[in-house]
Amino acid sequence: MPPRFASTYSPNLLLKSLLLMLFVGLAACSEAEIEPTEDSVGQGGQPAQRVTVETAETRDVDVRQDYAGRARGAREVEVRARIQGILEERLYQEGQVVSEGDSLFRIDPKPSEAALQGARAQRQVAEADLRQAEREWNRISSLYERNAVSERDRDSARSALELAQANLAVAEAGVTEAELNLGYTDVRAPVDGVTSLEDLPEGSLVNQGTLLTTIVQQNPVHVRFALPEGDAAIQRTARDAMTDAASAEDVDATLIMANGQEYDRTGKVDFTASTLDSRTGTVSARAVFQNPENQIIPGQFVRVRVQLQTLENVVTVPEKAITEGSEGPQIFVVDDESKARARPVRLGPVVEGRQVILEGLKADETLIVSGLVDLRDGTEVETGDDGGEAE
Incomplete structure (x- = not known):
């Protein structure tokens, strides 16, 4: 009988053992080939x-901020009738630029002319009464010195003279008032500016205080804007500018037009409100710009650029850094x-x-x-x- 161990040592078992030994050898060789060396990579296992x-x-930096605002005329004046009468004629083209003192309307002057004539006649009467009172006073005072009249007669003559003087003063005031009313029939522009539409056509009866038109003064113009609560520096500077002319030179403002271009004249921030608007959390402010060529139109939206502060010797970097x-x-x-x-x-x-x-x-x-x-x-x-x- 052959030995027992010979029956368990089969060819299949020998083949499996050889394959296993070959696989382990190949794996060991692969690990040896891919092991990194210090010469092939940088520190940390990654290339630089x-x-x-x-x-x-470092440099000095001017910190500026843009604020949305609306342009307004420096003055918007309502032109009103100062006497009652019939509006006879409009003497300007609506929307026309007018100068201070230009005639705008004419109110029928005939009633005022008649009133002036009556006032002058009253003044003549008062002047005649005064001359008569003066003559009477001279006569009575002379007789009183010779004890020809009583003290009572003298006092009466003096009172009559004083009354005549007062009546003349009243008559003079009446003439002055009538002359003013006659002048008010020629309605003139109180300021330089651009006229609006007429409120009443010719032939209308106007009373004292009736609105006739509005004039918007476009040079200079005011731009009103709102400052956030945190921009306290410009608020303090602008408030100082209202009381100190030297400080006002430091409160510069640049106007950015609707097309994005800068206006060629520098303005001044001359006002900031002393209270905070609780609804918006902002402070109202105003900048003034000269507008001789009427490039800035009242009512249009613009942006105001103001310098908040200057940072000295600071480093600036690209935002992406x-x-x-x-x-x-x-x-x-x-x-x-x-x-x-x-x-x-x-x-x-x-x-x-x-x-x-x-x-x-x-x-x-x-x-x-x-x-x-x-x-x-x-x-x-x-x-x-x-x-x-x-x-």
């Missing part, structure tokens, strides 16, 4: 990341070992497309401005030219 950098520089870190806004700088270092910063306003950095970045430091995707603190970087885009 390419970025674009710029050198931080700011990222969000665990502690808030941050930037990346490149250290002496060509590694990216995250740096938390305190941000100021954005001026002309660049972000002001108040704290966290100094002059002459190298700042990463692009190539920030997946960038981590300590990552080895390869810097490119400032004009490149490494995203």
